[in-house]
Amino acid sequence: MPRTLxxxxxxxxxxxxxxxxxxxxxxxxxxxxxxxxxxENIEHIHCREFQFIHQDVTQYLYVxxxxxxxxxxxxxxSPLDYLEMPIQTLxxxxxxxxxxxxxxxxKKATFLLASTSEVYGDPEVHPQNEEYWGNVNPxxxxxxxxxxxxxxxxxxxxYHRYHGIDTRIVRIFNTFxxxxxxxxxxxxxxxxxxxxxxxPLTVFGDGKQTRSFCFVEDTxxxxxxxxxxxxTTPVNVGAxxxxxxxxxxxxxxxxxxxxxxxxxxxxxxDDPKTRCPDLSKAKRILDWEPRVPFEEGLxxxxxxFRDKV
Ligand code: UDP
Numbered sequence: 001m002p003r004t005l006x007x008x009x010x011x012x013x014x015x016x017x018x019x020x021x022x023x024x025x026x027x028x029x030x031x032x033x034x035x036x037x038x039x040e041n042i043e044h045i046h047c048r049e050f051q052f053i054h055q056d057v058t059q060y061l062y063v064x065x066x067x068x069x070x071x072x073x074x075x076x077x078s079p080l081d082y083l084e085m086p087i088q089t090l091x092x093x094x095x096x097x098x099x100x101x102x103x104x105x106x107k108k109a110t111f112l113l114a115s116t117s118e119v120y121g122d123p124e125v126h127p128q129n130e131e132y133w134g135n136v137n138p139x140x141x142x143x144x145x146x147x148x149x150x151x152x153x154x155x156x157x158x159y160h161r162y163h164g165i166d167t168r169i170v171r172i173f174n175t176f177x178x179x180x181x182x183x184x185x186x187x188x189x190x191x192x193x194x195x196x197x198x199x200p201l202t203v204f205g206d207g208k209q210t211r212s213f214c215f216v217e218d219t220x221x222x223x224x225x226x227x228x229x230x231x232t233t234p235v236n237v238g239a240x241x242x243x244x245x246x247x248x249x250x251x252x253x254x255x256x257x258x259x260x261x262x263x264x265x266x267x268x269x270d271d272p273k274t275r276c277p278d279l280s281k282a283k284r285i286l287d288w289e290p291r292v293p294f295e296e297g298l299x300x301x302x303x304x305f306r307d308k309v
Contacts, residue, residue, distance in 0.1 A: 001049075003027040005067050005109075007057045007100055008074035010037030012179045013114065013172070016220045017071060018042060022049055024224070029063065031055050035088060036076050041179050057096040058088075067107040069227065072100045072152075073114040079142065079268060080185025086144040093148025094155070101159045104167075112168040112227050113156045115234060118146045119171060122272045127242075129278035130171070130234045140270040153234065160232055168226050173238025173277045177216030177297065178304035188213065191249055192302055195258035196309045205267030207246035210274045214239035215297030218290035225286040238277040239290045255298055 004021050008014040009030030014037060018028050027049045030042055033056040042052060055061070057074045075092045076082045082089040097113065104111040120128045121136035136146045153169055160167040176188040183189070194201045214237070222237035243251075249262050282288050
């Protein structure tokens with residue numbers, strides 16, 4: 001039975017991954033310092049094969065026994081969170097990646113890094129393929145996340161090339177679904193909460209910036225397939241149904257039946273104007289593409305949030 005460590009395992013994606021790997025027959029060690037993750041996300045998991053360790057991965061890591069896979073998902077991941085925790089964000093992407101790679105080396109484990117579409121910054125290539133090097137402002141407020149993840153990718157490739165570690169890099173585009181924090185500031189929970197409580201939907205800037213949103217179930221399947229593949233270069237995982245934030249706001253109003261108006265707020269500094277993955281590589285190598293229709297994913301997410309607001 002493979003034994004797998006998931007850092008950030010009590011977070012949104014991390015907790016879904018814990019379940020996915022338990023269902024695939026792994027023993028799972030979930031590690032989290034609970035800075036943005038929550039016990040609530042994993043407290044329903046009761047089995048002998050599951051263990052929680054409360055630990056900050058930027059500190060020295062000791063884990064008893066063998067480990068076959070390490071999935072490094074610890075990091076603040078919403079613009080609001082990494083603006084509030086800039087130094088922790090830099091540390092978990094740099095020191096945390098170093099520590100977890102060191103553990104992978106000691107245990108001869110396969111290592112998967114949760115990277116991000118943010119490595120492409122405000123992209124000048126559209127849609128973004130994995131060959132594109134990106135357009136990132138290192139000293140802007142988002143730079144703490146973007147550069148930490150870029151450094152993490154460089155560190156993973158160095159351990160792969162120099163120490164021969166078996167590694168994977170997934171570049172995750174906007175994902176949504178149950179277990180996102182209502183207050184994490186990202187557009188999906190923000191608009192759903194505003195719509196369900198009759199508040200105005202806060203569109204940043206003119207709302208013409210684009211994103212494409214992938215339902216969590218699909219994202220998790222893409223990550224799992226990459227882990228089980230032997231692809232050591234980065235692979236995009238996301239959805240290609242690109243839309244403006246204004247269109248997204250209208251969709252949320254339609255699906256919730258809300259009467260909320262739209263109001264405009266300042267666009268955050270360096271907010272990417274467009275974003276959409278080129279999924280050719282994921283399709284070719286992983287035989288994967290998103291399956292859950294966008295509206296179905298949104299309905300399931302809205303149902304989850306109805307109980308929370
Ligand atoms: N956004 C918005 N209103 C909000 C939150 C976000 O208009 O209340 C916009 C934000 O400016 C960005 C897009 O929605 O253009 C997606 O933002 P999110 O924070 O979800 O993540 P990002 O894709 O920027 O990493």
